[in-house]
Amino acid sequence: MTRHIRHAAFFCALLLVALLVNATRIQVFEAPSYDDNIANRRTTIARYGQPRGDILVDGEPVTGSHDTGEHLRYERTYTNGPMYAPVTGFASQEYGTTLLEHSEDGVLAGTNPLLSPFALWNGVARDRYPGGDVVTTLRKAAQEAAYEGLDGRKGAVAAIEPTTGRILALVSAPSYDPSALSGNGSSVARSWSSLNKDGDKPMLNRAVRKTYPPGSTFKVLTAAAALDAGVVDDLDEKTDSPDPYTLPGTRTRLTNESEGCEDVPLRKAFEWSCNTVFARLGVKTGVKQMSSTATAFGFNDANLRIPFSVAESTFDTKVDKAQLALSSIGQYNTRATPLQMAMVAAAVANGGQVRTPYLVERTTRASGATVSTGGSGPIRQAMRPSTARLLKEMMVDVVREGTGTNAWIPGATVGGKTGTAQHGLGNSGTPYAWFVSWAKGDLDLEPKVAVAVVVEDADADRGEISGGGDAAPIARAVMEAVLKSPSGDGR
Amino acid sequence: MTKAGTTLVAADAPAPAVPLPRRRGIELALIVVAVLLSVYGYCAVGLARSGTVPPGAAGYGAGLGVLALVAHLAVRLRAPSADPLLLPIGVLLNGIGLVLIYRLDLETPGDRAAPTQLVWSTLGVALFIVVVLLLRDHRVLQRYSYVCVVAALALLTLPIFFPSVNGARIWIRIAGFSIQPGEFAKVLLAVFFAAYLAANRTALAYTGRRVFGSERLQLPTGRVLGPIVAIWLLSVGVLVLERDLGTSLLFFGLFVVLLYVATGRTGWIAVGLLLAAVGAVAVGELEPHVHGRVEDWQHPFASIEAGEGPNQLSQSLFAFAAGGPLGTGLGLGHSILIGFAAKSDFILATAGEELGLAGLSALFILYGLLVERGYRAGLALRDAFGRLLAVGLASIVALQVFVIAGGVTGLIPLTGMAMPFLAQGGSSVVTNWAIVALLIRLSDKARSRLGVPRAAAPADAKEATG
Numbered sequence: 001m002t003r004h005i006r007h008a009a010f011f012c013a014l015l016l017v018a019l020l021v022n023a024t025r026i027q028v029f030e031a032p033s034y035d036d037n038i039a040n041r042r043t044t045i046a047r048y049g050q051p052r053g054d055i056l057v058d059g060e061p062v063t064g065s066h067d068t069g070e071h072l073r074y075e076r077t078y079t080n081g082p083m084y085a086p087v088t089g090f091a092s093q094e095y096g097t098t099l100l101e102h103s104e105d106g107v108l109a110g111t112n113p114l115l116s117p118f119a120l121w122n123g124v125a126r127d128r129y130p131g132g133d134v135v136t137t138l139r140k141a142a143q144e145a146a147y148e149g150l151d152g153r154k155g156a157v158a159a160i161e162p163t164t165g166r167i168l169a170l171v172s173a174p175s176y177d178p179s180a181l182s183g184n185g186s187s188v189a190r191s192w193s194s195l196n197k198d199g200d201k202p203m204l205n206r207a208v209r210k211t212y213p214p215g216s217t218f219k220v221l222t223a224a225a226a227l228d229a230g231v232v233d234d235l236d237e238k239t240d241s242p243d244p245y246t247l248p249g250t251r252t253r254l255t256n257e258s259e260g261c262e263d264v265p266l267r268k269a270f271e272w273s274c275n276t277v278f279a280r281l282g283v284k285t286g287v288k289q290m291s292s293t294a295t296a297f298g299f300n301d302a303n304l305r306i307p308f309s310v311a312e313s314t315f316d317t318k319v320d321k322a323q324l325a326l327s328s329i330g331q332y333n334t335r336a337t338p339l340q341m342a343m344v345a346a347a348v349a350n351g352g353q354v355r356t357p358y359l360v361e362r363t364t365r366a367s368g369a370t371v372s373t374g375g376s377g378p379i380r381q382a383m384r385p386s387t388a389r390l391l392k393e394m395m396v397d398v399v400r401e402g403t404g405t406n407a408w409i410p411g412a413t414v415g416g417k418t419g420t421a422q423h424g425l426g427n428s429g430t431p432y433a434w435f436v437s438w439a440k441g442d443l444d445l446e447p448k449v450a451v452a453v454v455v456e457d458a459d460a461d462r463g464e465i466s467g468g469g470d471a472a473p474i475a476r477a478v479m480e481a482v483l484k485s486p487s488g489d490g491r
Numbered sequence: 492m493t494k495a496g497t498t499l500v501a502a503d504a505p506a507p508a509v510p511l512p513r514r515r516g517i518e519l520a521l522i523v524v525a526v527l528l529s530v531y532g533y534c535a536v537g538l539a540r541s542g543t544v545p546p547g548a549a550g551y552g553a554g555l556g557v558l559a560l561v562a563h564l565a566v567r568l569r570a571p572s573a574d575p576l577l578l579p580i581g582v583l584l585n586g587i588g589l590v591l592i593y594r595l596d597l598e599t600p601g602d603r604a605a606p607t608q609l610v611w612s613t614l615g616v617a618l619f620i621v622v623v624l625l626l627r628d629h630r631v632l633q634r635y636s637y638v639c640v641v642a643a644l645a646l647l648t649l650p651i652f653f654p655s656v657n658g659a660r661i662w663i664r665i666a667g668f669s670i671q672p673g674e675f676a677k678v679l680l681a682v683f684f685a686a687y688l689a690a691n692r693t694a695l696a697y698t699g700r701r702v703f704g705s706e707r708l709q710l711p712t713g714r715v716l717g718p719i720v721a722i723w724l725l726s727v728g729v730l731v732l733e734r735d736l737g738t739s740l741l742f743f744g745l746f747v748v749l750l751y752v753a754t755g756r757t758g759w760i761a762v763g764l765l766l767a768a769v770g771a772v773a774v775g776e777l778e779p780h781v782h783g784r785v786e787d788w789q790h791p792f793a794s795i796e797a798g799e800g801p802n803q804l805s806q807s808l809f810a811f812a813a814g815g816p817l818g819t820g821l822g823l824g825h826s827i828l829i830g831f832a833a834k835s836d837f838i839l840a841t842a843g844e845e846l847g848l849a850g851l852s853a854l855f856i857l858y859g860l861l862v863e864r865g866y867r868a869g870l871a872l873r874d875a876f877g878r879l880l881a882v883g884l885a886s887i888v889a890l891q892v893f894v895i896a897g898g899v900t901g902l903i904p905l906t907g908m909a910m911p912f913l914a915q916g917g918s919s920v921v922t923n924w925a926i927v928a929l930l931i932r933l934s935d936k937a938r939s940r941l942g943v944p945r946a947a948a949p950a951d952a953k954e955a956t957g
Contacts, residue, residue, distance in 0.1 A: 002870060004752045005882055009866040011748070012889040016859045019893060020852055022902040026811045027848040034812030037792070039801040042813050042825055 046128055048072040048093060053108040053131030053366065055088050055100055058140040061133075063088060068183065076101075076182040082175035083147045086156075086205040087138060087359065089308070090178035094188050099205065100134060100359065101178075103307040107132040107363045107371060114371045130366040137166035137361045137374070141481035142449070146171040149474030154456035155433075156206035158339040159478050162346035162438060162447045164375060165355030167306065169451075169478055170339070176202040208310045211335035212454055215421025216273045216467070217434045218330030220344055220391060223270060223278070224352075225293035226285045227387040235267040235390055245276035248321035254279055257420075270394040271402035273418065275329050282328020283321050290328065291317040296382040297354060298343050299336070306339075306359045307374075313340035330421060338452045341436045346450035348395060348415065349438035352388035354380045391415075399437070406472035407437050409480055414439045416475065418467030430457045435471035439479040449482040451475040514575035515567050521579035522563055526556045529586025532821055536594045539822035551593075554609065555586050558616045565620040569627070570935035574868065577934065580861045581619075581927040584912035585612050585920065587854070590821070591841050592915050595834045598827035604834050604915045611917030615924030622928035629932050633876045636686030640722060643679035646672035650733060673738050674909070674918035677887055678925055681745060683722070685879035688753035692875065696754040734780055737894050737908035743767060744890040749883050753875070781904075788904040803829055803837065807899045810840040811851075818847025834915040836907050839899050855896070858911070862889040865930050871937035881933045884926045 026034075034040065051065035051074050062084045064077040076091040078084065089099025097105050106112035108131050115129040139159075146157035150173040159169035180191040195203050204210060226232050232239070243262040244253040254276055261274035269277035282290055294300065294315035302312040316323065316333035326332035336344075339357060347354045356377025363371045383391075395415025398404040404416040419434030438450040453471040530552035537545035545551075559582045566573055589612065593605040626632075632639070649672050653663045662669045688695070723746050731739060747763035750756075775785045786793070787804050794802045801809065810826040813819065824844035829837045843851045865885025869878045888911055895914075898905035909919035 001752060001755070001875065001878060004755045005866060005869050005878065008748050008752050008882060008886065009863070012862050012866070012886065013859070015889060015893040016855060016862075018902065019855055019896050019900070022897065022900050023811070023843070023848055023851050023855070026808060026900055027814055027843065027851070028816060031812035031815055034809050037795065037801075037805075037809065039792075039795040039805065040809045040813075041828055042809065045825055 044093075045072060047109055047111075048074050050074065050110060050128065051131060052076060052091060053110070053133045055084075055104075055108075056133055056135045057084070057138045057143070059135075060140070066182075072184060076179065078177065078179045081177035081179050083143060083171070084138075085175045085178050085203075086170050086172040086207050087136060088178060090181045092181040092188065092192075093184040095181055095192055098203075099308045100136070103305070104134045104360065104363060107134060112371070115365055132366060132371055133364045133368075135361045135364065136359055137161075137168065138170070138359070139168045139482055139485055141485040142169035142478050143171060145169070145477040145481040146453075146474060147173070147175075149453075149477045150455070154200065154206075155454050155471075156210070156338040157451065157453050157474060157478060158207045158337075158342040159449055159451040159482065160339075160342050160346050160355075160357050162350035162450045163355070165346075165357045165377065166361070166375070167339075167357050167359045168449060168482055170205075170207045170359070172204070172206040174200050174202045206454070206456075207338045208306070208308075209337070211311050211313055211337050211340075212432050212434075212456075213421040213423050214330040214334060214336040214341055215419035215432065215434055216275075216330060217341055217344070217417050217419035217436045217452070218328070218334055218336070219270060219273065219278045219419075220348060220395070220417050220436065221293060221297055222282050222285070222290070222328045223266065223394065224297075224348075224383040224387055224391055225290050226266075226281045227390055228293065228383050229285050229289045231281065231284050232266050234265075235394065236265045238263050238265055239269065239277055239281070241269070241274070241277045241280050243274075243276045245280055245325075247279070247325050248283060250322045252322065254325070267394055267397060270417075271397050273403060278329050279325035283325050285328075287317060287319060287324055290324065291315060293382065296380050297347060298340055298380075304356070306357050308359075310339055311337050313337050330419065338454050341434070341452035341454075342450050345395075345415075345417075345436040345438045345452060346447075347382045348388050348391045349440070349447035349450050350388075351385045352381055352383040354382045395437070403466070403468040404435065404437065404472050406468055407435065407476040407479070409439060409476060409483070412439050412441045412479075412483055414476075414479065416472065418472065420466050432456055433467045433470040435467045435475045437472070437475045437479065439483060441483045444483075449479050451478050453478075513571050515563075515571060518566070518575035518578055519563055521575065522559045522582055525579045525583035525586060526552060526559055528583060529555055529590055532587060532590035533593065535820070536590060536597070536822040539820055540597060551589070551609075554613075555582070555589070558582075558613060562616050562619055562623075565623045566931060569623050570931050572935045572939040573931040574864050574934035574938065576860060576864050577927055577930050580857050580864075581912065581924065584854075584857060584861075585615075585924075587842075588838070588910075588913035588915075588920075591838055591913060592834050594822055594845070595827060595838075595841060597822070607917070608915055608920065611920045612924075614917070615921040618921055619924040619928040619931075622925060623931055626929075626932055629877055629880060629929065629936060630874060632682050632880070633686045633689070636683045639679040639686075640683040643676040643683065644722075644725060646676045646679070647733075669917075671909075671916065671918040673733075673735060674916075674922040675925075677738070677741065677745075678884070678922060678929070680742060681749075681883035681887060682880060684746065684749045685876050685883050688749055689875035689879055692753040695750075696756060731774065731778075734778075735907065736774070736781055736784075737891075737898075737906035740894055740906060741887065741890050741908070743770075745883060745886055748886045748890075749879055752882050753879055775904075784904045784906065788901065791901055803832070804899070804901065804905055806830070807837050807840040808901055811843040811900060814844040814847045814851070816848045818843075818845050818850055821845050832907070835909060836895065836905075836914065837899055838914045839896055839910050842913070843900075854913075855892070858888060858892045861885070861927075861930075864934065868930060868934035868937045872933060877933055877936060881930065881937075884929055884933075887926065888923075 054061035055063045062079050065074040066077045067073060068075050072093050087100055089101045091097045091101040110129040110131040115132050142159050146169045152173055155173055157169055157171040160167050176195055181188055241263055244255045246253050256275050258272045261276050299313045299315040304310040313336040314333060316327055319327055323332050327334045343354055358374045360374040362373040365371060392415055395417055399407050399414045399416045403418040407414055407416045414437060416435060416437030421432040421434060423429045433455040436452045438447050440447040453475045455470045533551050534544045534548050537543055562578055566578060589605060589608055592608050596603045596605050650663050662671055751760055774781050791805045791808060806829040826841040826844045827833055829840055842854055862885045865881050869881030872878045891908060891911055894906055895908040895910050897903040909916045911923045
């Protein structure tokens with residue numbers, strides 16, 4: 001019997017060995033594939049198991065993390081959520097992330113290997129580090145001015161610092177509170193579906209993700225191309241412009257909103273926003289020059305990241321003369337994001353140089369040590385400095401005595417251009433009111449701010465809506481806020 | 492310890508009856524270690540979860556310590572030569588089980604299982620003490636073998652008259668406590684098998700027809716085989732009716748192991764394996780509940796691929812994988828994702844995730860030691876009943892650990908069963924304490940026999956294998 005007991009014992013030992021070998025298989029050799037299985041909730045739990053890093057404006061966090069004590073522990077909170085939503089986006093446990101929350105997720109969620117003091121090791125260990133912070137280029141005062149200026153009307157504001165490309169304000173209205181989407185559960189699902197059903201599209205970031213026909217504000221660009229190409233040498237020389245202007249090769253007659261546009265010099269045509277003059281100017285400048293200027297300003301670039309992607313602003317390069325004429329006054333297939341038009345104004349203010357706009361000044365570890373810095377995008381010369389100087393003069397005239405007087409700020413030099421863009425089938429839609437401008441304080445050495453404002457549906461009749469009336473006051477408030485607030489050198 | 496003991500006896504050969512060292516001091520020291528380890532685990536959970544030592548830590552430690560100490564005193568009093576490893580292993584496994592259940596309770600605030608488990612553990616230790624104190628000689632049990640089998644069958648049949656819970660009719664509910672009578676039946680059946688085989692082993696081994704003229708492959712006569720197969724069929728039939736496949740498998744394994752040990756006939760293994768194969772195929776194909784388990788085992792991620800989310804087995808595998816070699820640390824895993832039965836059948840997944848392969852191996856080795864100590868007692872005993880009983884009880888532990896641990900790690904199809912001492916479930920804890928008590932009694936007998944001079948000692952007992 002002893003021998004058989006030993007055999008049975010040996011059998012039990014075999015069972016034990018089988019268990020140990022199998023446990024090693026599961027826990028060591030096959031573990032990575034189980035860890036990466038999409039149905040394994042542990043990655044999600046780990047992601048929400050620590051407070052998310054914050055997004056900072058003027059040194060103050062505009063985000064936070066709320067400890068729910070639930071399975072997915074930390075939920076995103078937002079201070080002034082609707083105001084900053086076009087910058088932060090949302091970070092939802094159910095619906096993912098957007099905008100800065102999305103493009104800087106590695107830093108905020110603590111998975112970016114650069115957050116580790118020992119980057120190489122962390123890359124191997126796939127550990128999670130305390131979430132880092134994202135310091136934005138925004139100026140709180142400018143953002144507030146833009147948000148309050150739009151006051152819920154459909155539209156958008158983008159403001160940038162011309163000399164650097166820092167984005168100082170980025171507002172879209174109507175907006176939404178991203179904290180409504182932070183958690184999980186039925187209330188979040190309800191918010192999600194109602195936001196998606198809303199006809200006003202509150203989650204659409206109009207400042208960077210929607211393109212509008214730029215209308216008359218595009219004349220800045222047409223003027224720049226014409227001056228650079230030498231089509232016009234003297235701002236005060238009479239142009240040979242008929243009113244109305246028959247589009248080349250067609251019988252369509254283009255007219256003006258204002259009187260006395262016939263043969264007016266460029267300076268006056270700009271001030272009064274004469275369509276006929278600029279349509280003809282665009283045709284005379286030619287597709288090639290117009291296209292290259294537009295591209296230099298940033299049009300037809302689908303790859304702009306600030307760091308989240310920006311919708312492509314378009315200037316059609318395959319057009320006949322009639323289409324070119326319309327394109328040159330910001331109609332036909334010409335479309336631009338508000339951010340793109342702010343870049344146009346900024347280029348004028350900055351001697352013709354276009355700085356790549358950016359929203360993230362730097363990212364830091366939780367300790368404050370810098371992980372990466374922004375603002376290293378390419379610089380392009382969109383027009384000659386002399387052209388920029390002439391355009392500045394003309395834009396200043398618009399604010400001093402033309403359609404943009406609402407943007408005038410005492411103690412500062414302000415240049416601007418209004419626009420009232422028609423759209424819709426047969427131009428039946430309520431026109432978009434545009435205003436693009438820049439400002440330099442009298443004591444400043446450089447221009448401090450360039451702004452683009454678009455208001456989609458100011459509650460007004462078609463005749464009354466205008467860039468000067470609806471959009472210029474908002475631009476003025478934003479510029480004033482930037483000029484008054486301390487400079488951003490401390491960032 | 493036995494090896495050291497024999498050496499000592501050999502050195503003192505001239506003295507006729509030097510008693511084997513009783514090692515009660517070692518037992519006490521190991522118990523202290525076991526209690527401290529458990530309290531440490533309890534504190535680790537609290538520190539990981541809330542940064543503070545849980546308020547109940549002192550009470551928990553004191554409770555477990557007092558239980559272990561009283562059990563130790565009982566052993567000192569009535570089984571002074573018993574194997575010093577058995578009791579500490581029981582205390583440590585029970586302590587770790589309580590820690591794991593307490594830890595999982597934190598995830599289910601509305602459903603606290605640890606306090607109930609502590610009550611059952613107390614009952615288990617009480618039963619342990621009663622057995623150690625009252626059962627002076629294991630051979631007494633031999634007399635009650637038929638009482639045992641009747642009681643076992645009654646216990647197995649009882650739940651049929653109660654409503655089924657989660658697809659299995661194995662519980663009865665009395666005064667808020669649910670009891671699994673099948674658990675107790677295990678020990679009773681082991682006693683019966685051991686007694687019956689001890690009495691009839693000669694007949695079973697040496698009479699019967701040869702198959703293919705082979706010496707080894709010899710089938711016993713129907714007259715001897717009849718009663719035992721009848722009993723076995725009955726118990727397995729009851730279990731299949733109750734859909735408790737794990738216990739059914741356990742009984743079958745126990746039956747085959749004991750038959751083999753008693754008779755030494757490989758024919759039994761052949762018959763056993765054949766029966767097992769036929770049974771497994773038949774049940775696996777015909778019974779939808781079991782068929783599903785086999786499917787799950789073959790394709791644990793089928794439900795994920797079908798877009799229905801992970802099933803319990805894949806959640807269990809995720810938990811083990813998340814533990815890796817060293818584990819996440821107590822209180823820091825997410826094995827609660829397994830959902831239903833996380834504290835009972837799947838408790839090992841929590842150990843695997845939070846203690847890692849290292850901790851899991853340690854647990855397996857503890858079970859291995861427990862089984863080995865049982866087998867060692869079996870080898871050292873002289874009477875056939877004692878030997879078979881020790882082997883049977885140790886095999887129950889070994890088979891049960893294999894069936895459930897293999898099930899939750901995807902080695903074999905999953906069958907619901909309690910991990911001895913670790914899993915939530917009162918009947919199981921009480922039964923396991925009874926098993927340890929019987930092993931203590933058996934090893935006491937075995938080791939006090941070893942104390943007699945070498946010449947008188949059984950030839951095969953002194954070279955027990957490890």
